[in-house]
Amino acid sequence: MEFKTVFDENINDYSDYVDGDVAENMQRLYYRGIAGHDPDDNSLLTLLIWELKSAEDAEKTSAEFKWLYTADPSYISSLLDGYHKEALITEVKKTFFEDPSLDKESENALSGCGFTVKAVEGRNIDVTVDECRRLPLAIRNAPPYVQSIGKLDDYEFYQGIMNILFKDDDPALEDIAYLPKTWYEPTVSCYTKTDGKVTGLLLVHKCPSGILTPVMLFAVGSDARINLVEMMRFSIRQAAETYSADTVIRIFRRNRSVKALSGKLFPGKKGEPAIAGVRAEKEQV
Secondary structure (H helix, E strand, O other): OEEEEOOOOOHHHHOOOOOHHHHHHHHOOOEEEEEEEOOOOOOEEEEEEEEEEOOOOOOOOEEEEEEEEEOOHHHHHHHHHHHHHHHHHOOOOEEEEEEOOOOHHHHHHHHHOOOEEEEEEOOEEEEEHHHHHOOHHHOOOOOOOOEEHHHOOHHHHHHHHHHHHOOOOOOOOOOOOOOOHHHOOOOOOEEEEEOOEEEEEEEEEEOOOOOEEEEEEEEOOOOHHHHHHHHHHHHHHHHHHHOOOOOEEEEEOOOHHHHHHHHHHOOOOOOOEEEEEEEEOOOOO
C-alpha cells in the first residue's frame, strides 16, 4: 500500500469516498488525512481523516478520527500503521473516534489494532427548525440590540472573537481564531454589543449538506446570561424565517453544559447509537 497525504488541494480527488461535510474541513488548521492506494493501479484502498485536539499542548495532544473509508476491512491495519507514523510526528498521545455507521468487521479490525471499543449514544442530536420554532423561547422577538453577524465588519468580528476567547478557555472549535467570518452562516449567527464592543456571539456553520451546526454560544459581562437567551431567541427566529421547517440543526453535545442545555430544550432527544474507540499512541520499539 502506498500512502498519499490528503489536504485541501486534493480532497476533491476523493469526493466519491468522503462525505462533503467532512471534506470541507480539510481547509482548517488542525485537519489531517492520508489515503492508501494500490501501488499497481493507484486505486484507492482506504482513507482516513482526523482532527488534532489540544494541538498547542504537546503533553495533551490527541486526535479524533472524522472519516474512515476502506474498500475492505482487511486494509485497516495497514492504514493505521501509516496513521501512527503521522500521529507521532504531531506528538499525538491518544486517538479516539465515535462512528454511528461502523460495521462489525471494521469494529473488529480497529479492536485488533489496539482500540478499546464500546457501544455508546452518539454525542450529536438532530432537531429541526420547526422544532426550535415551537420552543417557548421563540414566541417573541429578540430585542433590537441582537443583530446578525452580517452587520459586523471583519475587524469588529475578530475583536469580538478575541474578547470572548479571553474568557472562554474551552471553545468548541480550537481553530476558531483562524476561521474566516465567511465560515459562519451570516443571518442566523448573531452578536450583542456592550459599550461599542462585541460581548456575545452565537455562531452557526452551514454545512454543504445544508445542516446547520451551532459552534459557539458565549457572552461576557454583567448581562451575559440575558444575552445568551436573547441570542438563542434571535437565532431561532431568523432560522425559521430563512430556512424550511425540516432543515436539520445538529447539536454537538460536547460537554456537560451543552448536554444540560439541549436536554432542557429538547427532553427525550437521543443521539444515534454509535461505536466509540480509544487507544494510546506509543513509540514503536
